[in-house]
Every structure is written in structure tokens, then in C-alpha cells.
Amino acid sequence: MTSLVKSRLIKFFLSLIIVLIAVLIIIFNLRENIIYFYGPTELIKNSDKQGQIMRLGGLVSVDSFQNETDSIFYFSITDGENEIDVKYEGILPNLFAEDKGVVVEGVYMNDGRFIANKVLAKHDENYMPPEVIETLKKSGKWQGE
Amino acid sequence: MSLYIFYISNFLLLLCLTASLIQFGKILNNKIFTRPGIIVLAYVQLISILLSFLILIYLFLISDFNFDLVYFNSHSEKPLIYKFSGVWGNHEGSMLLWILILVLFNFLFALSRRISERFKEITVAVQSIMIFGFVAFLVFLSNPFALNQNNFFDGIGLNPILQDPLLAIHPPVLYIGYVGFSLVFSLAIAGLITKEVDQQWASIVKPWVFSAWAFLTAGIALGSFWAYYELGWGGYWFWDPVENASLMPWIAATALIHCVLILQKRNVMQSWTIILAILTFSLSLVGTFLVRSGILNSVHTFASDPGRGLFILLFIFLILVFSFSLFAYNFEKINKTSSMGLISRGTGIQVNNWLLITILTIVFLGTMYPLATDLLLNKSLTVGPKYYSTTIAPIIILFLFFMFISPRLGWTDTKLYKIIIQMRYLIITSLTITLIISLYFELFNLTETLIIFFSLLLIISSMTASINFNKQNILVKTNLGQNLAHAGFGILMMAVVSNAVYSEERIYNAKVGDNLQLQKYIFSFDKIEQVEESNYNSLKAYFLMKKDGKLIDTFTPEIRFYSNPPTITSEASILHKFFSDIYLVMNVPQDQQSISVRMHIKPFMTILWLGTLMIIIGGIISASIRIGRLNEK
Numbered sequence: 103m104t105s106l107v108k109s110r111l112i113k114f115f116l117s118l119i120i121v122l123i124a125v126l127i128i129i130f131n132l133r134e135n136i137i138y139f140y141g142p143t144e145l146i147k148n149s150d151k152q153g154q155i156m157r158l159g160g161l162v163s164v165d166s167f168q169n170e171t172d173s174i175f176y177f178s179i180t181d182g183e184n185e186i187d188v189k190y191e192g193i194l195p196n197l198f199a200e201d202k203g204v205v206v207e208g209v210y211m212n213d214g215r216f217i218a219n220k221v222l223a224k225h226d227e228n229y230m231p232p233e234v235i236e237t238l239k240k241s242g243k244w245q246g247e
Numbered sequence: 248m249s250l251y252i253f254y255i256s257n258f259l260l261l262l263c264l265t266a267s268l269i270q271f272g273k274i275l276n277n278k279i280f281t282r283p284g285i286i287v288l289a290y291v292q293l294i295s296i297l298l299s300f301l302i303l304i305y306l307f308l309i310s311d312f313n314f315d316l317v318y319f320n321s322h323s324e325k326p327l328i329y330k331f332s333g334v335w336g337n338h339e340g341s342m343l344l345w346i347l348i349l350v351l352f353n354f355l356f357a358l359s360r361r362i363s364e365r366f367k368e369i370t371v372a373v374q375s376i377m378i379f380g381f382v383a384f385l386v387f388l389s390n391p392f393a394l395n396q397n398n399f400f401d402g403i404g405l406n407p408i409l410q411d412p413l414l415a416i417h418p419p420v421l422y423i424g425y426v427g428f429s430l431v432f433s434l435a436i437a438g439l440i441t442k443e444v445d446q447q448w449a450s451i452v453k454p455w456v457f458s459a460w461a462f463l464t465a466g467i468a469l470g471s472f473w474a475y476y477e478l479g480w481g482g483y484w485f486w487d488p489v490e491n492a493s494l495m496p497w498i499a500a501t502a503l504i505h506c507v508l509i510l511q512k513r514n515v516m517q518s519w520t521i522i523l524a525i526l527t528f529s530l531s532l533v534g535t536f537l538v539r540s541g542i543l544n545s546v547h548t549f550a551s552d553p554g555r556g557l558f559i560l561l562f563i564f565l566i567l568v569f570s571f572s573l574f575a576y577n578f579e580k581i582n583k584t585s586s587m588g589l590i591s592r593g594t595g596i597q598v599n600n601w602l603l604i605t606i607l608t609i610v611f612l613g614t615m616y617p618l619a620t621d622l623l624l625n626k627s628l629t630v631g632p633k634y635y636s637t638t639i640a641p642i643i644i645l646f647l648f649f650m651f652i653s654p655r656l657g658w659t660d661t662k663l664y665k666i667i668i669q670m671r672y673l674i675i676t677s678l679t680i681t682l683i684i685s686l687y688f689e690l691f692n693l694t695e696t697l698i699i700f701f702s703l704l705l706i707i708s709s710m711t712a713s714i715n716f717n718k719q720n721i722l723v724k725t726n727l728g729q730n731l732a733h734a735g736f737g738i739l740m741m742a743v744v745s746n747a748v749y750s751e752e753r754i755y756n757a758k759v760g761d762n763l764q765l766q767k768y769i770f771s772f773d774k775i776e777q778v779e780e781s782n783y784n785s786l787k788a789y790f791l792m793k794k795d796g797k798l799i800d801t802f803t804p805e806i807r808f809y810s811n812p813p814t815i816t817s818e819a820s821i822l823h824k825f826f827s828d829i830y831l832v833m834n835v836p837q838d839q840q841s842i843s844v845r846m847h848i849k850p851f852m853t854i855l856w857l858g859t860l861m862i863i864i865g866g867i868i869s870a871s872i873r874i875g876r877l878n879e880k
Contacts, residue, residue, distance in 0.1 A: 109589045112589065113594075113597075117601060120601060120605075121601075121605075124605045124608070124642075127638060127641075128608065128609050128612060128638055131634050131637055131638045132612060132613065132616060132630065132634055132638075134633075134634070135630055135631040135633050135634035135637075136616075136628050136629070136630060136631070137628060137629045137630075137631055138626070138627075138628045139627040139628060139629070157629065172756035172841055173754065173756055173843075192754060193754050193834055193843040193845055194834065194843070195834060196806060196815045196817060196834050196835060197815060236627070
């Protein structure tokens with residue numbers, strides 16, 4: 103073999119191995135880090151989702167907001183059909199209010215409660231997360247255009 | 248009056264359309280098209296677009312609400328600078344800005360000398376057909392000069408979080424980067440057509456590709472800096488789809504500039520360079536238009552109809568099909584076989600090219616996967632930021648290693664152990680510093696320690712290489728741009744890792760008179776007041792920061808209530824110190840008596856921006872060194 107062919111072969115196999123390893127790591131990591139989004143009705147139907155980290159979205163139910171201390175809050179998220187009780191410890195965004203759209207991230211517990219560790223902040227008070235719109239449309243409660 | 252302006256501006260756009268068509272016709276070598284010279288036509292293209300852009304600025308400044316664009320995106324009470332930046336704070340206006348830069352690059356290239364006439368003709372023709380496509384899109388699908396029939400008294404306004412001086416310059420800088428690659432693309436196509444992708448070609452491309460890259464880097468950095476102080480989350484990079492969309496062309500372009508250098512020095516890797524040029528420009532298009540189309544949801548999205556998104560997708564598709572067919576047809580003719588040593592600088596750069604492509608793939612998969620599941624399975628999901636950091640970090644280690652070792656190797660086969668022996672003091676120094684850092688800060692994570700170690704190697708070796716004396720103790724000319732950018736990248740990586748490890752966050756609910764603690768600092772909540780500004784009202788809190796009883800600084804985080812359109816924003820208050828930033832944001836949730844305060848200590852932020860600045864300056868230096876030394880050895 104000439105040195106040119108040899109060096110090309112080495113490069114080829116080296117790149118093949120690197121590509122294989124890289125693709126495996128990427129796919130493994132991607133599957134590890136996916137966070138699914140659910141609406142309340144969807145989540146209640148799929149009780150096997152308990153214990154996973156996920157996002158939950160809908161409207162904050164009217165008259166559901168309570169605070170235990172200055173930083174522990176209780177409220178429910180509804181899509182008009184079903185409700186899920188949420189406990190959240192932390193800081194609430196400026197635009198958090200009852201009857202407004204909200205998306206929280208956390209764990210759906212075995213007792214059917216949702217422990218949130220993040221309330222996703224949005225800036226516009228008329229802004230509705232697209233997932234929430236989708237959720238409300240699915241339950242037939244969407245009143246926008 | 249408005250009607251006249253409507254006619255004049257549309258006439259100007261049609262003029263540019265015609266000039267671009269004639270410019271393109273030159274590629275046919277037909278007599279009809281040879282008459283007006285390239286430069287005359289380039290002047291026509293530039294002046295017509297420049298004038299219509301100036302007219303649009305004028306319309307925004309005088310708040311002429313007869314024009315839809317002004318009505319939907321401006322408001323008479325807005326400060327002057329935001330009336331001005333509002334011109335490109337929307338889909339149509341930003342398209343016009345995009346076209347202006349496209350035309351400007353075309354014009355500057357048409358003026359450049361020492362390039363064969365035929366090659367220049369083809370490049371300008373490719374550039375002009377793109378100008379034609381985009382101007383047609385502007386005139387027929389998103390006309391910025393559309394009139395409305397109503398006499399609106401006032402406009403709707405610009406999204407308040409976009410009302411920021413940095414955001415006034417972020418889009419133009421980013422666009423210069425993106426659009427700069429259009430010229431590189433045109434040059435690549437011209438190279439394919441003339442079958443002359445060689446050292447000469449690389450020398451022509453080099454200044455353009457480096458300046459586009461430097462602008463893109465600056466544009467991304469500006470956006471990141473804006474997110475850091477305006478969004479109030481204390482972070483500077485969120486792996487948000489929109490940020491990823493600008494990072495992807497940057498990664499491809501980083502690979503490209505190195506290939507152009509190898510091509511210039513060694514006349515190898517012709518096909519790969521062309522592929523990267525096409526890839527970079529396609530990703531730039533994706534970067535601008537996927538972001539604007541409404542597929543990705545964010546502040547960057549301007550309301551738009553699906554027709555526009557379809558046009559852009561079609562355009563990207565055509566570009567890819569055309570350029571890759573041309574490539575498939577001609578690639579054997581541009582490739583010249585020549586050998587490179589296995590352990591050489593060229594191999595090192597090639598390895599890092601693969602690593603960059605791997606990172607690009609990671610970012611691409613993470614960005615596109617949620618879109619694909621949403622479109623195909625109607626299932627919404629997010630990819631957590633951890634995916635990016637855990638996948639990319641190990642690659643960065645390898646990447647830093649090759650960045651350090653490659654410039655020390657020669658272009659021909661080099662003995663690796665000789666290099667390592669040569670660098671022994673450097674390696675020992677870096678190892679010692681890393682050891683001290685990890686013991687002092689109790690940092691025992693392998694990935695992070697390795698990144699710090701190789702970053703140090705890279706920083707020190709790049710810095711020492713940029714100061715080089717010959718035997719007579721005279722400072723010899725060195726590759727300053729490269730060394731500065733490489734050291735900057737090392738500094739950036741070190742800062743990123745240290746920042747991630749040592750950031751601290753405290754959340755308090757506070758009433759006036761409370762004392763809050765963050766590390767060795769005490770923050771006294773002094774007072775809260777309401778301030779009225781011309782276009783918003785704000786709630787301003789005053790915190791006195793003390794250390795050992797001594798007053799150091801006053802923090803004033805704010806909440807702003809805008810009325811046009813109604814929006815609330817939190818303004819962070821930040822103290823920049825050399826080794827760390829102290830960062831305060833406040834929130835007032837409804838139904839609550841106290842305010843919530845989030846305090847961050849963000850180490851090495853200043854150093855992080857400094858590293859980025861070094862990369863940008865390095866790029867500018869490399870762009871301005873016109874003709875490199877051909878065939879070093």
C-alpha cells in the first residue's frame with residue numbers, strides 16, 4: 103500500500119468510529135432530556151406518567167390560589183374539563199394571575215398532585231402559550247379566534 | 248402625500264428588480280446584457296434600495312399611520328431611537344434591511360480589483376439573482392409600503408422588551424454576518440462554474456468570509472448580552488431554538504474559515520470547503536427565516552402568514568438543489584490530489600472540522616426534534632438544556648486539545664513527541680494551575696477540570712505564540728488574529744465552565760427595612776418608589792449593598808408597566824466587577840404584599856464577554872490582512 107492510500111484508510115476508519123460513537127451519545131442524551139407537555143385532561147388519562155418530570159399547562163382556576171408562606175403557593179390548573187392541584191415553592195412571575203394561561207414544570211405525583219419547581223415566565227399579559235391554546239382547543243373551551 | 252410615497256418607493260424596488268435581472272443576464276454572455284457595466288448596475292441596485300430604506304425610516308420618524316407597517320409597529324409617544332429601530336423590529340422592515348445588506352455586499356464586491364472579469368461577472372450574477380428573488384418576495388408578498396384606508400390616530404406600538412438600545416443594533420450586526428455568507432456562497436458557485444477553486448480563490452474569499460464571521464460572532468454576543476440583562480433570568484444562553492438558529496451557521500462558518508485557510512496555504516480540501524460554504528449560507532437563511540416564520544415561538548417571531556414561510560422554504564430548497572447538483576457535476580474537476588502528512592496541522596484542523604460538524608448535528612437535532620414531533624405526531628415537548636451541556640462538553644475537551652496542538656505542528660509530517668517535549672514547561676504550568684484551582688475550589692468533576700486544563704494550555708500557548716522574537720531579538724510578524732481569537736476562545740470556555748459551577752442564587756420575599764444576605768454581602772431594602780416615564784410607569788426598589796458595614800453600591804431593580812402595547816417587564820440591576828457580577832431582579836406577583844427578590848452572584852461574566860470580544864477582534868484582524876503568505880514551507 104502506498105502511504106497515501108494508507109493514510110486515507112486510517113482517516114476513513116477513524117472517522118467512522120468517531121461518527122458512530124457520537125451518534126450513539128447524542129441519541130442517548132436526547133432521550134434522557136426530553137420534557138413532555140400535557141394538559142390536565144391528558145395527564146389524568148395517562149396515570150402511568152406519574153413520577154416523571156414534565157410540563158403542565160392551562161388556565162389558573164378561579165379562586166384556587168392560596169399561599170402557605172411567602173414562597174409556598176397552591177393553585178389549580180384547568181383546561182375547563184379537569185383540574186390538577188399544583189404546589190409550587192419559589193418566585194412567581196409578574197404576570198401570574200387567576201384565569202390567565204400558565205405553564206409549570208415539575209413532577210406529577212402518585213396522589214395526583216403536581217409539584218412544580220418552575221413557573222415559566224412570559225412578558226405579555228395577553229400572551230397565551232401555544233400549548234395552552236392547543237389544550238383549550240382539545241377540551242373545547244377555547245374562545246379566541 | 249402618502250400615495251406619492253407609495254408610488255415612488257415601489258418604483259425604486261422595481262428598478263432594483265430590473266437592474267438585478269440585467270446583472271444576472273451577464274452570465275449568458277449575450278450582447279444585450281453586456282452594455283451597462285457591472286459597476287453601473289451595482290450602483291443602481293444599491294441606490295434604489297438605500298433610498299427606499301431611507302423613505303421607510305422617514306415614515307417611521309414622522310409616524311405616518313397611513314402605512315400599515317408604521318401603524319402596527321410604532322406609536323407617536325415612543326422615544327425617537329425606538330421609532331428608528333422599529334424600522335427593523337418587524338418582518339417587512341427587517342426584510343428590507345436584509346436586502347440592503349445583500350445589495351451592499353454585492354456593490355462592495357463589484358468594486359474590488361485584481362479579480363478576473365469573468366469570475367466577477369458570475370459572482371455578481373449569482374448575488375443578483377438572490378437580490379431579485381428577495382426583492383420580488385418583498386414587493387409581492389410582504390410590501391413594507393402597503394397603505395391602509397383608515398385614518399388611524401395612533402399606532403399600536405413596539406413590544407417593550409424590544410425597546411432597548413442594544414436591540415437597536417443587534418439585528419443589523421447579525422444580518423451583516425448572515426448576509427456576508429451570501430457573497431461567500433456566490434463566490435463558491437462562481438468557483439464551481441469556472442472550476443477554479445484554488446489558492447487564488449481562497450485569497451479572494453478570505454476577507455469576506457472572515458468579516459462575515461466576525462460580524463456574526465458580534466451579533467450573537469450582542470443578543471446574548473441583551474438576554475442577560477433584559478430577560479431577568481440571570482443567564483446568558485438558554486439553548487432556546489432561536490439562539491440555536493444563530494449558533495448553527497456560526498459553527499459551520501467557524502469550520503469554513505479554517506478550511507479557506509488550509510486551501511489558501513496548501514491547496515487541499517476544495518470540495519469540503521465548497522460544501523461548507525453552501526451549508527453556512529443555507530443555515531444563515533434558516534437562521535433568519537425559521538426564526539421569523541412563527542414556527543418557533545419567541546420574541547423574535549413577527550406575525551406572518553404561512554405563504555411567507557413557504558416561500559422561504561422553497562427558496563432554501565432551490566438553493567440546496569441547485570448548488571449541490573452543480574457540485575455533483577463539477578466536484579471532480581475542482582479537486583486536486585495532494586498529500587498532507589498524517590500528523591500535521593492540516594489533520595488537526597480536519598479533526599476539529601469533524602468535531603464542529605458533530606456539535607452542529609447535536610444542536611440541529613435538539614432544535615429540530617421538538618418541531619418534528621409537533622408537526623408529525625402533534626405532541627409537544629421540550630429538550631432540556633442539560634442535553635446540550637452534557638453532550639457538547641466532552642467534545643469541547645477534544646476540540647480544545649486539537650486547537651492547542653494543531654498550530655504547533657508543521658504542514659508536513661511532524662513528530663508528536665518532539666512537540667510535547669518542546670511544550671513541557673507550558674504543560675507543567677497549566678497542570679499546576681489546574682491543580683491549584685481544583686483544590687482551592689473543591690472542583691473534582693473530570694469534564695470540567697479537563698476543560699479548564701486544556702483552556703489554560705490554549706490560552707497560554709496562544710498568548711506566548713503571539714509574542715515572538717527572532718534571533719536578533721526583533722519582534723517578528725506573527726499570526727496575531729489567530730492567536731487572539733484562539734486565546735479568546737480558551738478564556739470564553741474557562742469562563743463558561745466556572746460560571747456554571749460557581750453561580751449562586753438566593754430568593755427572598757422582602758418588605759421595606761429587611762436585610763437580605765448573599766455570601767458576605769448584606770442588602771438593606773431601603774425604599775420603593777413609583778416613577779413616571781414618557782412611555783411607561785415603573786416601580787423601583789432601592790437596595791443598599793454593604794460589606795462589613797460599609798456601603799458599596801446601590802441596586803435599583805425595576806418593574807416597568809408599558810401601556811402601548813400593555814406589557815410588564817422586569818429590569819435587572821447589575822454590578823459588574825472584574826471577577827463576578829452581582830445581579831438583582833424583583834417581581835411583584837399579584838395577590839401578594841411583599842416583593843420577591845432574586846439575587847445572583849455570577850462569576851467571570853466580565854471575563855466571558857472579554858473572551859468573546861477577543862474572538863471578534865481576532866476575526867477582524869484576520870479579515871483585514873489581505874493576502875496571506877502563500878506556501879509557507
